[in-house]
Amino acid sequence: MLKKTELSGVKEIARRANVSIATVDRVLHNRPGVSVKTKEKIDAIIKEMDYKPNLLARSLASKKTFRFAVLIPKESSETEYWKAPLQGIRTAWSEIQVYGVEVSFFLYDLNDRATFDQQAAKILEEDFHGVVVAPSFINEAIEFYKQCETAKIKCVFINSDVSNVKPLSYIGPDLFQSGKLAGNLCKYLVPEKGNILVFNISRVLDAEHHLLRKSAGFEAYFEEAKLPVHIDVMTVHQTDYPSVIRELCAYLKDNPVDLIFVTNSRVFTIARYFEENNISGIKLVGYDYLEQNLQYLEKGIIDFLICQKPIEQGYRALLTLYDHFFHQIGVEKVQAMPIDIITKENYKYYKN
Amino acid sequence: MLKKTELSGVKEIARRANVSIATVDRVLHNRPGVSVKTKEKIDAIIKEMDYKPNLLARSLASKKTFRFAVLIPKESSETEYWKAPLQGIRTAWSEIQVYGVEVSFFLYDLNDRATFDQQAAKILEEDFHGVVVAPSFINEAIEFYKQCETAKIKCVFINSDVSNVKPLSYIGPDLFQSGKLAGNLCKYLVPEKGNILVFNISRVLDAEHHLLRKSAGFEAYFEEAKLPVHIDVMTVHQTDYPSVIRELCAYLKDNPVDLIFVTNSRVFTIARYFEENNISGIKLVGYDYLEQNLQYLEKGIIDFLICQKPIEQGYRALLTLYDHFFHQIGVEKVQAMPIDIITKENYKYYKN
DNA sequence: AATATTTTCGGGTACGTACCCTATTTACTA
DNA sequence: TAGTAAATAGGGTACGTACCCGAAAATATT
Secondary structure (H helix, E strand, C coil), rough: CCCCCCCCCHHHHHHCCCHHHHHHHHHHCCCCCCCCHHHHHHHHHHHHHCCCCCHHHHHHHHHEEEEEEEEEEEECCCCCCCHHHHHHHHHHHHHHHHCCEEEEEEEEEECCCHHHHHHHHHHCCCCEEEEECCCHHHHHHHHHHHHHHCCEEEEEEECCCCCCCCCCCECCCHHHHHHHHHHHHHHHHCCCCCCCEEEEECCHHHHHHHHHHHHHHHHHHHCCCCCEEEEEEEEEEECCCCHHHHHHHHHHCCCCCCCEEEEECCCHHHHHHHHCCCCCCCEEEEEEHHHHHHHHHCCCCCEEECCCCHHHHHHHHHHHHHHHHHHHHCCCCCECCCEEEEEECHHHCCCC | CCCCCCCHHHHHHHHHHHCHHHHHHHCCCCCCCCCHHHHHHHHHHHHHHHHCCHHHHHHHHHCCCEEEEEECCCCCCCCCCCHHHHHHHHHHHHHHHCCCCCEEEEEECCCHHHHHHHHHHHHHHHHEEEEEECCCCCCCCCCCHHHHHHHHCEEEEECCCCCCCCCCCECCHHHHHHHHHHHHHHHHCCCCCEEEEEEECCCCCCCCHHHHHHHHHHHHHHHHHCCCCCEEEEEECCCHHHHHHHHHHHHHHCCCCEEECCCCHHHHHHHHHHHHHCCCCCEEEEECCCCCHHHHHHHHCCCCECCCHHHHHHHHHHHHHHHHHHHCCCCCCEEEEEEECCCCCHHHCCCC
């Protein structure tokens, strides 16, 4: 608890440049009204001092308010995955609320493309500065992105990216690599010439859908490693329990399987079937840190879960917008999330 | 970019209570000089408003300065592990420096107990408010902790904890569980009745040393899972390459081995030997995200690395002290780090 | 050369909190 | 009851930055 040492920031600059604080302030925010000569002098001093503005004082003094929107799927009864990013966004919001950040939520239905457009339209009606988007529907998302561009609304994408579109930042997994990691793990779980089933469970599957990219990465791994496993890929569009199981049983009847890799969080569906019918001997690998999945991990029915920090994705998405607008910081174009491996022995310590 | 709405905090309280800001300030910091009656009135209003002080304004106005010390091992030529926590501490420091935080570093030599005491003594001579400690030497650390207690210096432990000692916070792995996770992984790597060698490489090994706890967790896993693997534990106290390899060769000559589990970051030593002598067929699992280890992970000589976010440990250690002193926030007594699994396919995305 | 206009700049106040210094009130002593 | 000490309260400035408003200097117009 001692005293400060040097003089403060802008004041010190002003003193050295023999100008007023207001003038320094003008060049800092390159506002007009400063002659080229003095601007250069001040710029030089700023550089020389390596001046960093005091963010506390800045946001204290600033009465600016920014409005952000959030366009992500709502949590469904079938999977609670989207609770996590939402939670992360809420946490970030609570931290930066005091700096004058307003956030509005627009949640769409993963099983209904139309709801995406509806919510997107609502956002465009209002006057937002930025928006966090989970682009589950490729074409719709691209269209929305373009409209945001003309409306000068900054976009941050989370959870899956979209080619040919350059948002302010993408925060999420490298999906192909995520599939490769799954392959890497599964290598250890199956015998020499084992049989693997890759299982896509999703109502909608756009051409570039993220499940397909994981699936592709998975197959690529075994191809590159030249491992002689047999891989079948199966996709079901009816996501309710009976439908999924019906398809699964049909496959199992005719094919030997050592391992099933479910490309999203719905691996618990399979696990439930295994438990209820006392099936063992088939390894199970899937995605996401959900209560529904963890119980089967604990019981040893699911061997591995792969997880990509959904809470942090949401958290960082909002903070990225905040950094961009308040600190005028150049934000990372791509913020690749780690690809985490969760097992029975470490899940209790995992931070989603 | 709109306007604020309500009146500010203390001012509003003062207005409602018909007193001055200074008086409100007194009851907020329960300083003397306020009659019981007005104090009660103000307290009631504070409660009613659910007043939360503006931390920005607070630290702007406060000229308080806190001094923290850091007592951790220095990076050695043998392992660069301790670079990471140091880096995390430095990052945290750069973020909170503006709030008046001073940090001094006292680095000791992992191969020389005496240096711990020397640096510890230096810390006690000066007037610090808090200290970040890596208690590598159990008894010395306990002694230091006690002296800190009488000197009213708050301690935060990182990397490994010490029983019977209750620091402000412990930030690091659950070592026993970390060993269990290793067992969980290795289960998939060895055959039915495989042979495993657990390898401790450390100059000093206190009774409660963290390598031993990992080792214990590892064995416990196989015991609980009732898996009939054969586990030998070997410890070497000479940590240079020739010595380690000499011991290893002696063991390998007489014993079949399917997998070696190295309980710390020195797994690269073994990997180097395997590479130079073209040994394959022995799986290798060890600890820590070091450049030295990653190259062997990439080459497929090391199968898995377990990692516990050393950078974040340092980062959070300093922030914990900061939170405690500046925000008077009750900090978490134990901040268990996640137990992360690193492979060839996900290490590029890992954040240490 | 005098006036109008534009460019360039400084003074001053505000943001919400901390804390010093002084003024007023109350209680106590002789 | 005056006189003094202690308790209680308020005024005011500072923290580092933002930004309004008006003043001075430079340039343009007549």
